[in-house]
Amino acid sequence: MADLTSSRRTGILGFLTATRGRERLHWTDWVSYGYLCLGIFLMFGPVVWLVLSSFKDRNELDRFPPRFLPYAQETIEVDGFDEPLLAFRVTEGDLAGELVGQTRRAAGRAEVVVPANPDERIRLTTDQLEPVEGIAFATENYTQLFERFNFLRFFWNSTFITVMATLLMLLVNSMAAFALSKYQFRGRNAVLLLVIGTLMIPQTVVLVPLFLIVTELGMFNSLWGVIIPGAATPTGVFLLRQYMITIPDEILDAARMDKASEWKIFWRIVVPLSAPAIAVLAILAIMWRWNDFLWPLIVLTRTENFTLQLALNSFQGELQTDWPSLLAMTVLTLLPIAAVFMFLQKYIATGIASTGGK
Amino acid sequence: MASIELKDVRKAYGSVEVIKGIDLAIGHGEFCVFVGPSGCGKSTLLRMISGLEPITGGAIEIGGDVVNHIPAADRGLAMVFQSYALYPHMTVRQNLSFGLENINTPKGEIAAKVDEVSKMLKIDMLLDRRPKDLSGGQRQRVAIGRAIAREPRVYLFDEPLSNLDAELRVDMRGEISGLHKRLGNTMIYVTHDQIEAMTMADKIAVLRLGELEQFGRPLDLFNYPRNLFVAGFIGSPKMNFLKGAVSMSDRSLLTLNTGEEVTLPVEGFDHRAGQNVTLGIRPNDLQPAETGPIHLNVAAVEQLGTESYLYGELADGTRLTVHNPGQTRVQAGERVALSYQPHAVHLFDNDSTLSLRSAA
Numbered sequence: 086m087a088d089l090t091s092s093r094r095t096g097i098l099g100f101l102t103a104t105r106g107r108e109r110l111h112w113t114d115w116v117s118y119g120y121l122c123l124g125i126f127l128m129f130g131p132v133v134w135l136v137l138s139s140f141k142d143r144n145e146l147d148r149f150p151p152r153f154l155p156y157a158q159e160t161i162e163v164d165g166f167d168e169p170l171l172a173f174r175v176t177e178g179d180l181a182g183e184l185v186g187q188t189r190r191a192a193g194r195a196e197v198v199v200p201a202n203p204d205e206r207i208r209l210t211t212d213q214l215e216p217v218e219g220i221a222f223a224t225e226n227y228t229q230l231f232e233r234f235n236f237l238r239f240f241w242n243s244t245f246i247t248v249m250a251t252l253l254m255l256l257v258n259s260m261a262a263f264a265l266s267k268y269q270f271r272g273r274n275a276v277l278l279l280v281i282g283t284l285m286i287p288q289t290v291v292l293v294p295l296f297l298i299v300t301e302l303g304m305f306n307s308l309w310g311v312i313i314p315g316a317a318t319p320t321g322v323f324l325l326r327q328y329m330i331t332i333p334d335e336i337l338d339a340a341r342m343d344k345a346s347e348w349k350i351f352w353r354i355v356v357p358l359s360a361p362a363i364a365v366l367a368i369l370a371i372m373w374r375w376n377d378f379l380w381p382l383i384v385l386t387r388t389e390n391f392t393l394q395l396a397l398n399s400f401q402g403e404l405q406t407d408w409p410s411l412l413a414m415t416v417l418t419l420l421p422i423a424a425v426f427m428f429l430q431k432y433i434a435t436g437i438a439s440t441g442g443k
Numbered sequence: 444m445a446s447i448e449l450k451d452v453r454k455a456y457g458s459v460e461v462i463k464g465i466d467l468a469i470g471h472g473e474f475c476v477f478v479g480p481s482g483c484g485k486s487t488l489l490r491m492i493s494g495l496e497p498i499t500g501g502a503i504e505i506g507g508d509v510v511n512h513i514p515a516a517d518r519g520l521a522m523v524f525q526s527y528a529l530y531p532h533m534t535v536r537q538n539l540s541f542g543l544e545n546i547n548t549p550k551g552e553i554a555a556k557v558d559e560v561s562k563m564l565k566i567d568m569l570l571d572r573r574p575k576d577l578s579g580g581q582r583q584r585v586a587i588g589r590a591i592a593r594e595p596r597v598y599l600f601d602e603p604l605s606n607l608d609a610e611l612r613v614d615m616r617g618e619i620s621g622l623h624k625r626l627g628n629t630m631i632y633v634t635h636d637q638i639e640a641m642t643m644a645d646k647i648a649v650l651r652l653g654e655l656e657q658f659g660r661p662l663d664l665f666n667y668p669r670n671l672f673v674a675g676f677i678g679s680p681k682m683n684f685l686k687g688a689v690s691m692s693d694r695s696l697l698t699l700n701t702g703e704e705v706t707l708p709v710e711g712f713d714h715r716a717g718q719n720v721t722l723g724i725r726p727n728d729l730q731p732a733e734t735g736p737i738h739l740n741v742a743a744v745e746q747l748g749t750e751s752y753l754y755g756e757l758a759d760g761t762r763l764t765v766h767n768p769g770q771t772r773v774q775a776g777e778r779v780a781l782s783y784q785p786h787a788v789h790l791f792d793n794d795s796t797l798s799l800r801s802a803a
Contacts, residue, residue, distance in 0.1 A: 333523045333528065336528045336531075338528065338591075339524060339528035340524045341515045341516055342495070342515055342542075343522060343542035343589070344517075345516070346621065349545065
């Protein structure tokens with residue numbers, strides 16, 4: 086830290102360009118900046134690639150080798166043609182260097198017109214033509230999500246499931262954790278072991294029985310069929326219990342002497358004091374629910390019930406994949422979770438740090 | 444009336460009995476202190492009275508009604524905890540009003556009560572702060588204020604001063620005593636500090652290992668301890684104990700383990716000739732003298748100006764403390780003779796450790 090301040094640069098820029106060497110770069114500067122840049126590349130590379138790709142049109146996505154920025158072939162308006170024509174530049178022959186619009190193309194031959202003389206059709210081979218391209222963002226990838234697909238419906242389904250499941254989960258888990266951490270009763274440890282023991286059973290094992298129960302209860306193809314089975318999670322119960330154990334019993338006793346009912350003790354004392362742990366669990370629950378795929382895939386079969394994750398999956402057909410829509414929706418699906426993370430990340434750090442104890 | 448009566452109250456965790464049948468009657472408006480070394484069960488007993496800890500035997504009566512099965516909230520008690528146990532997420536004002544809200548007191552009344560209590564305890568300028576922003580003494584006041592606000596019948600204090608520094612403890616001691624005089628309620632106060640017990644109590648209950656050793660007024664305990672434990676526990680510095688055997692021929696002669704012979708009062712004690720006894724003499728009842736029956740090898744001298752203490756050992760290794768009003772010329776390493784007034788001694792049976800003072 087002393088070296089940091091000695092460089093006498095303040096603010097974000099000063100922090101980001103801090104070095105150990107005073108005049109020249111020390112070798113540790115090279116190593117640490119190299120390491121950090123690699124980290125940034127690994128972390129943000131795929132995301133940036135995804136975002137840029139979501140703005141590419143279908144032809145650009147199919148292109149090999151791929152290009153980093155989204156390019157699209159430019160078009161020119163030529164008199165006498167209703168539609169704009171694809172723009173090419175002629176590379177050889179009489180017209181070398183001329184900008185032309187393509188009117189037809191078939192089997193290695195193309196028919197083009199020079200904009201200045203729209204009536205004369207010129208025939209050229211395609212290898213004499215080079216497409217004129219510019220950076221263009223294919224925003225229609227996004228707009229057609231709303232026009233051709235029921236994006237808002239999927240978004241609402243995902244949001245409803247995430248919010249309801251998170252609330253329900255916090256309620257159930259914190260009540261279970263309260264009972265397991267603050268009440269003495271016969272079999273308490275057995276119950277706790279049972280709860281933690283379920284962590285060891287993979288979800289795929291209980292998938293079929295769970296499906297049968299959900300179907301029997303008439304929740305098949307209902308959003309509640311996704312919400313309710315995940316309401317109690319052993320991880321959440323354990324996380325909250327470990328935190329609640331650190332709340333001194335004397336505070337609860339004091340509340341009892343203050344004539345507070347057990348219900349009131351839970352809401353007025355235990356829940357506010359467990360807020361850091363509950364915040365962590367809330368964030369985790371939001372992420373789990375939002376990104377959940379397998380269980381919704383099983384329970385929800387009708388398109389109007391699809392979550393975003395299922396809708397993304399449905400873009401991937403057996404023969405053909407609608408990449409532009411898929412990528413655009415992926416970006417939109419990432420945004421809410423990224424926002425949640427940005428606003429709540431300090432709670433995650435402090436919460437996780439303090440769940441381990443004091 | 445909020446008198447409290449314990450009848451053969453017992454508590455066991457599995458097969459381990461921690462409270463072994465305690466009978467106690469605390470009158471209305473009395474300040475009763477439970478005192479004893481750590482692990483004696485005094486806090487457990489208090490929690491049993493409060494209702495936070497269920498009892499496994501006997502009966503607890505508050506104001507004449509058996510409350511064994513009445514939950515803590517409905518016993519009409521208030522408790523101040525050792526750790527203060529303030530609600531950390533609430534302001535001082537919310538801490539004080541929480542109990543009143545729970546009994547559905549109208550808002551205006553709560554505000555008036557919080558106002559009154561906070562002024563009484565001089566915490567009215569702290570009302571909007573949270574407990575973590577308060578000093579230890581201030582937290583203590585808030586904890587007491589929380590108890591007062593609800594106007595309970597009985598106040599229970601569980602070592603409330605043990606987390607404070609020495610100076611503050613003396614101040615708060617005075618304040619709690621003052622509070623008792625002002626409110627006039629029955630109070631039970633648990634402490635391991637016998638000075639707190641002596642200075643504050645109307646009645647002291649000395650507990651050891653889940654049993655009541657003695658119950659009575661502070662000076663009665665000091666002057667007439669029922670057994671060796673109470674004699675050693677009450678009074679600071681501790682009473683000196685010298686072991687010996689009463690002479691076979693003369694009940695007024697005691698041969699100490701050091702071989703020295705000392706005189707015993709015959710009146711008022713029930714010792715037999717030849718009995719193995721422990722002689723108890725308080726440090727201030729021993730004086731250095733030209734000639735005396737006991738000889739002390741002085742190991743250390745503490746001169747405090749207005750008083751002085753001699754610490755040393757007898758010939759058989761028994762440790763002894765002598766309290767001297769004023770200053771002393773005695774120096775460490777000297778051997779001094781000690782004399783005492785025969786009527787100031789205590790005498791205990793070695794086997795039963797009970798006092799041999801005859802029942803008056």
